[in-house]
Every structure is written in structure tokens, then in C-alpha cells.
Amino acid sequence: MQPADIKNVKITDEFWSRKQALVKKEVIPYQWEILNDRIPEAEASYCMHNFKAAGLLNEKMRKKGDAFEAPRFTYRGFAVFPEKREDAKDDEFYGFVFQDSDLYKWIEAVGYSLMTNPDPVLEETADHAIDIVCAAQLPNGYLDTYYIINGMDKSFSDLRDHHELYCLGHLIEGAVAYYLATGKDKLLKAAERYADHVASLFGNGEGKINGYPGHEIAEMALFALYDLTGEERYKALAEYFIDERGKEPNYFEKEHPDMKGKPDYYHQAHMPVREQTEAVGHAVRAVYLYSGMADMARLTGDKSLLDACEKLFESIVDTKMYITGGIGATHLGESFSLPYDLPNDTAYSETCAAIGLVFFAERMLRIKADSKYADVMELALYNTVLSGMALDGKSFFYVNPLEVIPENCKKDERKTHVKPVRQKWFGCACCPPNIARLISSLGRYIFTEDDTTLYTHLYAGCETTKTVNGKNVSVSMQSGFPNTGNVRITVTGAAGSDFTLALRVPGWTGGRYSLNMTGASEKETKNGYIYLTGFEDEAAIEISFDMIPRLISADTRVAEDNFKAAVTRGPVVYCMEGVDNGENLRQIKIDKRGTITEEVSDEFGYDVVTLKASAKRIIPAKTDFKPFGGLYSEFTSVEEKEISLRLIPYYLWANRGENEMSVYINI
Numbered sequence: 001m002q003p004a005d006i007k008n009v010k011i012t013d014e015f016w017s018r019k020q021a022l023v024k025k026e027v028i029p030y031q032w033e034i035l036n037d038r039i040p041e042a043e044a045s046y047c048m049h050n051f052k053a054a055g056l057l058n059e060k061m062r063k064k065g066d067a068f069e070a071p072r073f074t075y076r077g078f079a080v081f082p083e084k085r086e087d088a089k090d091d092e093f094y095g096f097v098f099q100d101s102d103l104y105k106w107i108e109a110v111g112y113s114l115m116t117n118p119d120p121v122l123e124e125t126a127d128h129a130i131d132i133v134c135a136a137q138l139p140n141g142y143l144d145t146y147y148i149i150n151g152m153d154k155s156f157s158d159l160r161d162h163h164e165l166y167c168l169g170h171l172i173e174g175a176v177a178y179y180l181a182t183g184k185d186k187l188l189k190a191a192e193r194y195a196d197h198v199a200s201l202f203g204n205g206e207g208k209i210n211g212y213p214g215h216e217i218a219e220m221a222l223f224a225l226y227d228l229t230g231e232e233r234y235k236a237l238a239e240y241f242i243d244e245r246g247k248e249p250n251y252f253e254k255e256h257p258d259m260k261g262k263p264d265y266y267h268q269a270h271m272p273v274r275e276q277t278e279a280v281g282h283a284v285r286a287v288y289l290y291s292g293m294a295d296m297a298r299l300t301g302d303k304s305l306l307d308a309c310e311k312l313f314e315s316i317v318d319t320k321m322y323i324t325g326g327i328g329a330t331h332l333g334e335s336f337s338l339p340y341d342l343p344n345d346t347a348y349s350e351t352c353a354a355i356g357l358v359f360f361a362e363r364m365l366r367i368k369a370d371s372k373y374a375d376v377m378e379l380a381l382y383n384t385v386l387s388g389m390a391l392d393g394k395s396f397f398y399v400n401p402l403e404v405i406p407e408n409c410k411k412d413e414r415k416t417h418v419k420p421v422r423q424k425w426f427g428c429a430c431c432p433p434n435i436a437r438l439i440s441s442l443g444r445y446i447f448t449e450d451d452t453t454l455y456t457h458l459y460a461g462c463e464t465t466k467t468v469n470g471k472n473v474s475v476s477m478q479s480g481f482p483n484t485g486n487v488r489i490t491v492t493g494a495a496g497s498d499f500t501l502a503l504r505v506p507g508w509t510g511g512r513y514s515l516n517m518t519g520a521s522e523k524e525t526k527n528g529y530i531y532l533t534g535f536e537d538e539a540a541i542e543i544s545f546d547m548i549p550r551l552i553s554a555d556t557r558v559a560e561d562n563f564k565a566a567v568t569r570g571p572v573v574y575c576m577e578g579v580d581n582g583e584n585l586r587q588i589k590i591d592k593r594g595t596i597t598e599e600v601s602d603e604f605g606y607d608v609v610t611l612k613a614s615a616k617r618i619i620p621a622k623t624d625f626k627p628f629g630g631l632y633s634e635f636t637s638v639e640e641k642e643i644s645l646r647l648i649p650y651y652l653w654a655n656r657g658e659n660e661m662s663v664y665i666n667i
């Protein structure tokens with residue numbers, strides 16, 4: 001199966017169109033200013049600065065007879081910033097070693113945005129940026145400004161930490177999106193040249209580098225380049241990276257002898273990928289790797305690789321995923337923690353990791369239409385991914401905790417990674433552009449298709465067409481998600497064809513839905529999808545999924561969540577905030593037999609379903625017997641005060657200023 005052609009999926013959905021418009025209006029222009037260091041109050045990026053500096057050096061190196069000597073490599077650190085912005089020198093590299101990737105992610109978001117919203121001015125800006133990037137590329141195809149500026153003699157000498165292959169991956173992804181949007185291939189050709197250069201250096205032969213990316217992404221990007229160009233060498237390079245990872249002797253130990261004898265969980269290089277059964281290490285790297293593995297399993301039919309993907313997916317979903325679809329429980333190494341260790345207030349749950357989980361789930365859906373993958377994709381999307389961006393599109397979360405007490409985040413060193421409000425930008429700015437590219441490319445995630453069947457995974461209003469048996473079938477979907485579970489789909493032109501429409505029944509419905517249709521009939525239900533066939537020329541399908549609010553508790557092995565529950569409604573996880581319920585949210589206990597009522601609120605600028613639940617605020621009675629000083633007194637009873645608890649969607653938290661928040665509530 002393939003995802004439906006994104007250019008052929010027109011998003012008409014009110015909820016998602018609003019997000020896409022925000023990305024176009026706020027995120028993309030703001031990020032361009034950031035990349036050019038024109039926002040004084042935000043950390044400077046130096047991204048475009050570096051491309052320009054590399055372009056100048058490149059030009060000097062090209063000039064024959066010039067006395068210019070290419071710089072010898074000088075290590076200046078993983079992240080280099082000048083004292084003051086005005087101190088930046090024209091020929092120095094600044095920022096993180098992977099700073100180039102920020103532009104590539106921007107280009108990718110621009111590409112996807114242009115597909116749905118053509119904008120000649122934005123396209124001209126992107127063309128201008130691409131000219132600057134291409135001027136920095138060396139004649140042999142190499143393109144990474146950190147080494148071009150700091151000295152090429154050490155290029156590819158630190159695959160573990162220096163992200164040249166990570167930048168290659170993002171370059172490819174950006175170039176593919178921009179080419180698909182505009183038909184312009186300048187950046188695509190640059191990406192191919194860099195990929196060809198890498199392919200010429202890597203391998204198992206004499207004098208070759210037998211390594212692989214320290215930060216994965218090149219794998220799935222190269223498969224995307226193969227999908228687009230049909231060039232086997234890109235597929236082969238991606239397969240090489242996947243096959244080599246974790247083999248003995250460990251490549252990263254050669255680069256970094258101090259790693260000897262220590263299993264490299266962080267980079268998922270602790271064992272060959274086919275033997276891996278537990279999701280470990282840096283969460284973003286992990287899900288990017290698993291996405292590439294799933295691509296490879298799909299393209300090669302490699303059963304052992306598919307088995308590993310399935311086990312790793314289960315490891316995440318059954319033992320390491322927050323109810324919000326967030327992953328990576330600890331800030332130590334931005335990593336997965338032990339199974340069932342899912343702390344709420346020190347959670348890392350990076351926005352990028354949830355985005356990577358969407359990538360992984362979507363790739364598993366290309367192999368098999370099983371609603372368990374789409375359930376996770378939807379959960380991550382409607383909760384952690386959306387939480388990553390403010391309602392106005394102007395600030396972002398890197399970390400997505402499930403419980404916040406603002407004072408504690410500021411003063412407790414164990415929680416300094418947790419921010420109580422979204423930030424304007426980050427020096428390490430992976431998350432905001434990642435949100436921008438995912439939201440702009442939403443059209444890729446709604447459907448997958450094979451010759452006859454259109455599989456519907458997400459219920460986002462849109463229009464698409466599909467050719468089956470030479471007939472042009474039009475599909476139009478209107479959806480009330482996430483406010484209501486009502487979906488209406490019309491299909492025209494399918495009469496006499498083998499067109500099949502598969503509709504996902506989300507796991508959260510518990511099988512409760514109603515389906516009415518004219519002009520089509522139900523064939524079967526399999527792996528969480530209802531298959532409709534026998535289409536007449538005009539068919540109308542109405543499906544209504546039950547979105548009653550539910551109390552969901554975690555596996556009892558998640559010690560943090562014992563005697564607590566989260567409230568969900570459809571795919572949306574709810575939370576309580578201090579602004580609605582007062583501070584000290586841990587004193588609140590929800591009435592588990594009480595009813596939860598729905599209200600439509602317009603305080604967030606559009607209609608949002610908020611919830612009211614009967615609850616109590618519980619405070620131990622004060623007693624005078626304090627055997628160990630003022631902090632402790634003998635327990636006698638509790639004071640209970642009835643309250644009406646207000647819950648809002650988790651993705652909307654911290655849009656009304658700094659305040660307490662908690663997803664889990666005492667039961």
C-alpha cells in the first residue's frame with residue numbers, strides 16, 4: 001500500500017485547515033526570520049549565515065591560482081555561539097552541528113504548504129534560499145556547512161555525534177517535498193548529489209566507511225528518494241545503514257573508544273536491528289529508525305525486519321507510551337525509560353518523538369491496514385503533536401509533560417526541561433519546524449491505497465479521487481472530528497468498478513458506532529476496518545462514532561498512575577487546569593460514578609468541547625497533634641468539598657497563561 005498522493009488530497013476540514021493556515025501564516029514566515037537571525041528576542045539560529053559562509057569558502061576554493069587554503073579542521077564544539085550576535089564572523093560556523101537541517105525542515109514545510117496553498121512570494125523566498133544552499137555544495141556533492149567551514153579533513157569522522165547523515169536525511173525530505181510541490185529540481189539534484197557522494201564513500205569494501213547515522217532519518221529519507229526516483233542505489237544505501245547498525249564490532253566504538261563494552265542503547269546500536277524487541281534510547285532517533293525499518297520491510301518483504309518492527313511497536317504502545325501518545329519518558333538522554341516508568345511531572349515526551357511515532361505508525365499502515373496503528377497515529381496527532389504549538393501558532397513546546405506545577409519547573413533542577421508555557425523558539429529548534437511539516441502534510445496520513453481499496457485512517461474532512469478499473473472515483477469526506485464523531489462520505493463514479501472503501505473503526509469507540517448508507521454495501525470487518533463495496537454511481541455513507549467521555553486508567557504497573565484516571569473523549573485526552581479549577585490539583589478527586597457532561601466553549605477562538613465532571617476537593621483535616629514538628633499531624637479525617645471539575649483538551653493547555661495542569665486525576 002501507498003499513502004494517497006498528497007497533491008490529490010484536498011483538506012477541507014475546518015479543524016485542520018485552521019492549523020494549516022496557522023502554519024502558513026505564522027510558523028513558516030516566523031521561522032524564515034529566525035533562520036536569518038532577524039528576531040532580536042529569540043536565540044539566533046545562524047542557519048542561513050552558515051550556508052552563506054560555506055558558499056563563500058566554496059567559491060574561494062574553486063578559484064584556481066588563488067592563495068586560499070582550505071581550512072584544516074578545528075574542533076570548536078557541538079554548539080558554538082558568538083558572545084553577541086554582532087560578533088559573528090562571516091567565515092565562521094555557529095549554532096549546533098546540525099543547524100543546516102533547520103532550513104531543510106523549513107523547505108519541507110514550505111513544499112507541503114505550497115501544495116495546498118500556492119503562494120508565489122513564499123516560493124520565491126524558498127527559491128532564493130535554495131540558491132544559497134546549492135552555492136555551499138562542494139563539487140563532489142558534499143554538503144554540510146559545519147565541515148565545509150571548519151575543515152573537510154575530518155568529515156565523516158564522527159558519525160555518532162556530528163549529524164552529517166542526519167542533515168542529508170532532512171535535505172532529501174525537504175528536496176522531495178519541494179520538488180513534488182513545484183516541479184523544481186534544483187534542491188532535489190543537490191540532495192541526489194550528496195546522497196551519491198555518501199554512497200560512494202560508505203560500504204564494506206577496502207577503504208570504505210562501514211558506519212551508519214548517529215541520528216537516524218537518512219534511512220527513511222533515502223527510501224522516499226527511491227520512491228520518487230526509482231534509483232536502486234538510494235534504496236541500497238538505506239538498507240546498508242539499517243543492516244549495519246548494531247553489528248559487532250560496533251562502529252561507534254571505533255570512533256569513540258571510551259564506549260567500549262558499554263551497550264549503545266542511546267543510538268539503538270546495542271544489537272543488530274532485527275534482534276531488537278524493546279524500544280530504547282533517544283526516542284526521536286528510535287522512531288525515525290523504526291520508520292526506516294518499516295519502509296525496508298515493506299519494500300523488501302523481509303519478514304525478520306517486519307517482526308522486529310511489530311515487536312518494537314508493541315514495546316512502545318504496551319509499555320512506554322503516555323496516554324497522550326507522547327514517548328520518551330526521561331530527559332536523561334531524551335530517552336525511553338524502563339517499561340511502565342511513565343512519570344507525569346518529569347516527562348520528556350518531546351514533540352518530535354510523537355511526530356516520529358506518527359511516521360512509524362503510518363509506515364506500518366502501508367504494510368498492513370490494522371486499526372491499532374492508526375489508533376496510535378491519531379492519539380499522538382490530536383494530543384502531543386497539537387499540544388506542541390500554541391493556539392496562535394507563535395510559541396511551542398519541546399517537552400510535553402502530563403502534570404505541571406509552574407513554580408516547581410522553575411526551581412527544581414530535575415524539572416528544568418519542563419516549561420509551564422510554550423517558548424517562542426529554541427536554540428535547538430527541532431520541534432517547531434517538525435510540527436509545521438507534519439501539519440502541512442496531513443493529507444499524506446488520512447488514506448493509504450492499493451489498486452482497488454482506499455483505506456481511511458483519519459477522519460479529517462477532505463476530497464480525493466482514485467482511479468479504479470479505468471473509472472475516476474471521487475470521494476468527499478466531511479467530519480465533525482474532534483468535536484463530534486459524525487462523518488459523512490460521498491462517493492461518486494464508482495459504479496461497475498471494484499472500488500472498495502475501508503473505514504477504520506477507532507479503538508476508542510469500543511465498537512460503538514452506527515453506519516447508514518445508500519448506494520454501497522458492507523462486505524466485512526477486518527482488523528478494525530469496515531470494507532464497503534458494490535458502489536452505485538452515487539453513494540452516501542454516514543458513520544457516527546460514539547465519543548462518550550471515558551475514565552481511562554493505566555496498567556497498574558505504571559506506579560505513577562495508581563488510583564488515578566485520565567478523561568478521554570474520542571481521540572482527545574483531557575486535562576484539568578488551575579485557571580478553571582484553582583491550584584493544588586492533586587487535591588481533586590473525580591466522582592467515578594458521576595456523569596461527565598459536555599459543553600461547547602468558544603473561549604479558545606473556535607468551538608471546543610470542554611467537559612464538566614462532578615468531583616471533590618479533599619483536604620486532610622488539621623489536627624493539633626504534631627509529633628514531628630509543623631509539617632506532620634496525626635491523621636483523623638478528611639474535609640471534602642463538592643466541586644464541578646472543568647476539563648479541556650490536553651492540546652489546549654497553557655493557552656491561558658501559566659498555571660497548574662494535570663492529565664491524571666485521583667479516583
Ligand SMILES: [Zn+2]
Nearest residue numbers: 350352430431
Ligand atoms: Zn524536537
